[in-house]
Amino acid sequence: MGSKDRDSEGNPTNLEFNNDGTVWKKHEDYSKYKRTFPIFDEYELDFMPKILEWNDEGYRYKYVDGVNIREYLLDDWEGSAKLTQKMIFEMKIAMDDIWKKLYQISIEKLNGEFLWYGDPISENLIWNDDTKKLTLLDLDSFEITTYVPISDMTNRFIQQFETQFIIRRIVY
Numbered sequence: 001m002g003s004k005d006r007d008s009e010g011n012p013t014n015l016e017f018n019n020d021g022t023v024w025k026k027h028e029d030y031s032k033y034k035r036t037f038p039i040f041d042e043y044e045l046d047f048m049p050k051i052l053e054w055n056d057e058g059y060r061y062k063y064v065d066g067v068n069i070r071e072y073l074l075d076d077w078e079g080s081a082k083l084t085q086k087m088i089f090e091m092k093i094a095m096d097d098i099w100k101k102l103y104q105i106s107i108e109k110l111n112g113e114f115l116w117y118g119d120p121i122s123e124n125l126i127w128n129d130d131t132k133k134l135t136l137l138d139l140d141s142f143e144i145t146t147y148v149p150i151s152d153m154t155n156r157f158i159q160q161f162e163t164q165f166i167i168r169r170i171v172y
Helices: 036-041 069-074 084-110 150-171
Strands: 015-017 022-026 051-053 060-062 113-117 127-130 134-138 143-145
Touching: 036 051, 036 143, 069 127, 084 113, 084 127, 084 134, 084 150
Parallel strands: none
Antiparallel strands: 015 022, 022 060, 051 060, 113 143, 127 134
């Protein structure tokens, strides 16, 4: 998300937080989630917010309590000490479990296509270190395609944490 997508305080301009505990996300590419969201309705997926409604202007989901990983670990130099090798392994295992579930859904529902998550950056993820649970936030980053860039997605997910882990140890 670029600076043009944020207000003067750095908040995303495409999100509307409501008093009823829901979030409305404006989105211009309805075709992107009109295939994935009906599939999500058929499953209890604990690794993403519950989608309540969608239309061609955006979607509403239940707010997930927590701080994204970027805020939790990476932006605060003191807080980044929380990032350990053990935690990196635990987050990878949690993401592998998500990939496994997406693969199972693909085999059951998609006849040669695959459901996958295409934007596993730290600001799109919530990590709960107590429960070892990973939550994917950017719901319109799910894709259904015949090709999945597995190595790119794995590297994009894990490399950001390894880099921060190493840098923090060298600097401090």
